Amino acid sequence: MNARLGCxxxxxxxxxGGCRPTxxxxxxxxxxxxxxxxxxxxxxxxxxxxxxxxxxxxILPREMGEISxxxxxxxxxxLGHGDETGRVYVIDPRRGAMLKRFSIGSAVDARADxxxxxTMEGRIILVASDGMLYEFAEGxxxxxxxFIVHDTRLGHECEFEGVAFDSARxxxxxxxxxxxxxxxxxxxxxxxxxxGGSRDSILAPLTIPLRTVIGxxxxxxxHPSDITVDPATGNYVLIAAQEKALIEITPSGELVxxxxxxxxxxxxxxxxxxxxxxxxxxxEATNRSAxxxxxxxxxxxxxxxxx
Amino acid sequence: xxxxxRLIDAVTLGSERPLRRLIAYYAVLVVALGILLFLYPAAxxxxxxxxxxxxxxxxxxxxxxxxxxxxxxxxxPGSLGELLINTMLVIAGxxxxxxxxxxxxxxxxxxxxxxxxxxQTLLILPIVVAGILLIVQNSLALAFSLAGVVAAxxxxxxxxxxxxxxxxxxxxxxxxxxxVHMLAxxxxxxxxxxxxxxxxxxxxxxxxxxxxxxxxxWSEPLKDLAKPTNGNxxxxxxxxxxxxxxxxxxxxxxxxxxxxRKVLGPNKKNPRFNSVLSITSDTVGxxxxxxxxxxxxxxxxxxxxxxxxxxxxxSEVYYLVRLGKxxxxxxxxxxxxxxxxxxxxxxxxxxxxxxxxxxxxxxx
Numbered sequence: 001m002n003a004r005l006g007c008x009x010x011x012x013x014x015x016x017g018g019c020r021p022t023x024x025x026x027x028x029x030x031x032x033x034x035x036x037x038x039x040x041x042x043x044x045x046x047x048x049x050x051x052x053x054x055x056x057x058x059i060l061p062r063e064m065g066e067i068s069x070x071x072x073x074x075x076x077x078x079l080g081h082g083d084e085t086g087r088v089y090v091i092d093p094r095r096g097a098m099l100k101r102f103s104i105g106s107a108v109d110a111r112a113d114x115x116x117x118x119t120m121e122g123r124i125i126l127v128a129s130d131g132m133l134y135e136f137a138e139g140x141x142x143x144x145x146x147f148i149v150h151d152t153r154l155g156h157e158c159e160f161e162g163v164a165f166d167s168a169r170x171x172x173x174x175x176x177x178x179x180x181x182x183x184x185x186x187x188x189x190x191x192x193x194x195x196g197g198s199r200d201s202i203l204a205p206l207t208i209p210l211r212t213v214i215g216x217x218x219x220x221x222x223h224p225s226d227i228t229v230d231p232a233t234g235n236y237v238l239i240a241a242q243e244k245a246l247i248e249i250t251p252s253g254e255l256v257x258x259x260x261x262x263x264x265x266x267x268x269x270x271x272x273x274x275x276x277x278x279x280x281x282x283x284e285a286t287n288r289s290a291x292x293x294x295x296x297x298x299x300x301x302x303x304x305x306x307x
Numbered sequence: 308x309x310x311x312x313r314l315i316d317a318v319t320l321g322s323e324r325p326l327r328r329l330i331a332y333y334a335v336l337v338v339a340l341g342i343l344l345f346l347y348p349a350a351x352x353x354x355x356x357x358x359x360x361x362x363x364x365x366x367x368x369x370x371x372x373x374x375x376x377x378x379x380x381x382x383x384p385g386s387l388g389e390l391l392i393n394t395m396l397v398i399a400g401x402x403x404x405x406x407x408x409x410x411x412x413x414x415x416x417x418x419x420x421x422x423x424x425x426x427q428t429l430l431i432l433p434i435v436v437a438g439i440l441l442i443v444q445n446s447l448a449l450a451f452s453l454a455g456v457v458a459a460x461x462x463x464x465x466x467x468x469x470x471x472x473x474x475x476x477x478x479x480x481x482x483x484x485x486x487v488h489m490l491a492x493x494x495x496x497x498x499x500x501x502x503x504x505x506x507x508x509x510x511x512x513x514x515x516x517x518x519x520x521x522x523x524x525w526s527e528p529l530k531d532l533a534k535p536t537n538g539n540x541x542x543x544x545x546x547x548x549x550x551x552x553x554x555x556x557x558x559x560x561x562x563x564x565x566x567x568r569k570v571l572g573p574n575k576k577n578p579r580f581n582s583v584l585s586i587t588s589d590t591v592g593x594x595x596x597x598x599x600x601x602x603x604x605x606x607x608x609x610x611x612x613x614x615x616x617x618x619x620x621x622s623e624v625y626y627l628v629r630l631g632k633x634x635x636x637x638x639x640x641x642x643x644x645x646x647x648x649x650x651x652x653x654x655x656x657x658x659x660x661x662x663x664x665x666x667x668x669x670x671x
Contacts, residue, residue, distance in 0.1 A: 029367055036370070057371030062352065062389075096368040287387050291371050 033095040040094050044278070044296070052262035055278065055294040058096035064089055065285035069117040069126075069162060069226055070270040070292075072280075078272060078292075080282060081117050081126060086110035086134065086147070088117070088124065093272075093280055093292060102139030104147040110134065116162035116226055116270075118172065120195065127163040127174060130155035133195065152193055152202070156180055160191075162226035162270075166251060168234050170194065171203060175224040175238055188213050188222055188247075190236065206253045213258050219243040225268065226282075230297070231275040237297075239271040239281065246271075246279075246299070262299040273297055325414050326505055332407055333498060339403075343396075349389070350396055354491040394441065397485040401433045404481050404490075404497045411501045412474055415508035425466070429474055433482030440486025579608065580627040583657045586643075587621035588650055595624065597647035605642045607631055621652045630658075 036056070043055045060067060066083035073079060078093040086104035091097070103109045104126070112128040119125070126134040131154040136147035152174070154160075161177035176189040187207040194201040210222055225241040230248070235256055238247040244265060248256040261268055261281070270282030279297040284290055314335055343350055409426045443449040466472055477500050484493030507513070552560065584602075588594035591614060602609040612625040630639060636656055643654055 032367060054372060059369035059371045061366075061368070091368075096370060098366050098368060289371075289389075292368075293371075 036095045051296045051299050058292045060290040065290045067282045067290050068269050070272040070282045071118045072272045100141035102143045104136050118163045118165045120165040129159050164227045164229045175227045177223045186210050208253050226270045228273050230273050241267045241269050353488045400490050401485045405430050407501050411504050429478050432478040436482025437485035580629045582628050584626040584628050585655045586624050586651050587653045589621050591622045594650040601643050601646035
């Protein structure tokens with residue numbers, strides 16, 4: 001009886017040991033990642049492929065179900081974060097692999113209503129909806145890193161939903177989802193803030209009439225969810241989950257394009273742009289899984305001007 | 308369940324020892340868990356919630372374009388399908404963990420008998436607790452609402468044994484573990500609980516040496532009764548039969564003896580009856596009527612003791628009788644045969660000690 005029992009237990013633990021998630025360290029994993037990279041390159045080079053077709057789509061793990069912001073690092077890695085905790089995920093967007101994750105906070109993860117992420121001169125910035133900025137350095141896998149908090153004192157004026165660093169001009173751009181000031185409610189408002197400065201560092205907000213932005217699109221308003229800077233042109237690109245919209249404006253406030261989001265998206269809360277023209281859209285989990293979807297940028301062949 | 312029983316029987320080679328069967332059950336469970344994790348690796352998150360994992364080795368994300376659309380949309384991470392599968396797995400896991408707890412509860416008891424409703428509660432309660440926790444999750448508002456509802460609906464119950472409360476606590480604990488996707492802790496807790504309870508029961512741990520065991524509480528009086536020369540000089544002749552009695556049988560025997568004592572009357576030198584007459588008959592009513600007349604003539608006094616009816620075989624009738632000194636056993640049986648023989652299948656007479664001694668002494 002004992003021998004039989006021993007065999008059963010041993011077999012159970014062997015099976016247990018054999019069911020770890022697939023790791024890129026394995027030969028099979030490496031081959032899969034390599035194939036994915038090649039597929040993306042082929043798709044990018046395929047000029048006959050519709051520009052609104054997804055190049056790739058990566059299903060995010062459950063812990064990233066509330067993905068709220070994305071940004072690209074200079075080496076091509078993608079940073080993403082959740083909605084409630086200061087946990088940052090580092091992803092290889094071209095091959096669909098999660099490389100590591102780290103948290104901000106010394107003992108426990110910092111908690112806030114985090115809405116956007118960007119990188120600025122080697123530092124990483126998270127913005128909360130109340131306008132607090134959390135500045136920190138990249139951490140190792142599983143590491144907790146310290147952070148510095150900057151108060152923009154704009155929380156009563158705006159509910160922030162994203163952040164991007166305009167490296168050419170040296171300030172952060174923060175779009176408003178909901179504007180506090182009554183006189184600005186019919187405007188698309190983007191605050192600009194120089195990190196490390198005092199309240200005097202706030203530059204005049206960039207405003208564009210909503211009517212101009214919406215144009216002929218059937219949107220009743222515009223509630224930006226995230227912002228990024230196009231590395232090729234320096235233009236600001238915004239995404240709006242509620243309206244399923246993509247907006248591109250110049251740093252001086254001129255509308256370049258306002259188009260519907262390509263593909264099907266439940267709640268597109270985050271976006272990023274690569275220098276070689278890949279648009280990455282991050283969806284929160286709804287009745288579907290959270291996902292990253294890759295498109296060509298811009299997703300339309302023609303460039304519609306302001307209506 | 309029969310398949311599970313056969314499996315456990317095969318592993319334990321048919322052993323009825325609870326400890327072996329428990330080990331076999333957990334061995335089967337470990338193998339089943341291994342197979343489940345092999346086929347559905349995401350179930351690992353139900354054992355150890357991702358919240359406690361601090362680091363992640365690089366992992367490949369699922370391809371949403373090249374995988375079947377149904378799989379990635381309906382069963383992917385965070386989808387409704389995954390939620391349903393995970394909830395079903397949590398419930399199945401809780402049942403698998405609580406089943407042996409109910410076995411231990413039913414077997415490892417100090418006194419015989421158990422509360423069936425508690426057994427069922429041990430299976431149902433953790434499922435309800437897990438369901439509530441799956442709804443509440445991290446929401447403080449929902450937790451307060453839950454507290455309000457629980458405060459409004461109060462359950463009060465009295466448990467027979469103090470130790471039963473611990474079973475309820477375990478059920479709640481396993482339910483919590485399932486609800487927060489930490490079933491690994493639930494597994495370790497229930498396994499440890501079962502083995503500790505079983506071993507403490509097996510070795511009667513913590514028993515006061517001056518206090519008799521549960522078994523001895525009823526067997527001691529029977530042992531005393533079985534002594535050839537006990538305190539009151541009324542030892543039962545067949546010691547083995549007496550010691551083999553279960554509490555239930557001993558109680559039935561005591562009732563019967565008590566009834567006979569009432570019939571026999573107070574403890575005098577000459578008892579009211581000195582023999583037991585038993586007959587068997589297919590027609591009890593008619594036999595009794597004939598026997599009444601016969602007994603009136605052949606005995607000094609008699610009383611009907613018991614009628615045991617059977618289906619498919621002759622019924623039995625017992626009489627307590629007092630025979631006269633001149634009446635021998637053979638004469639008495641012959642007399643009964645003459646008067647009621649056509650209605651009687653068999654007849655027997657057990658003589659009391661005094662009558663038997665007198666008749667044996669009179670015999671040449």
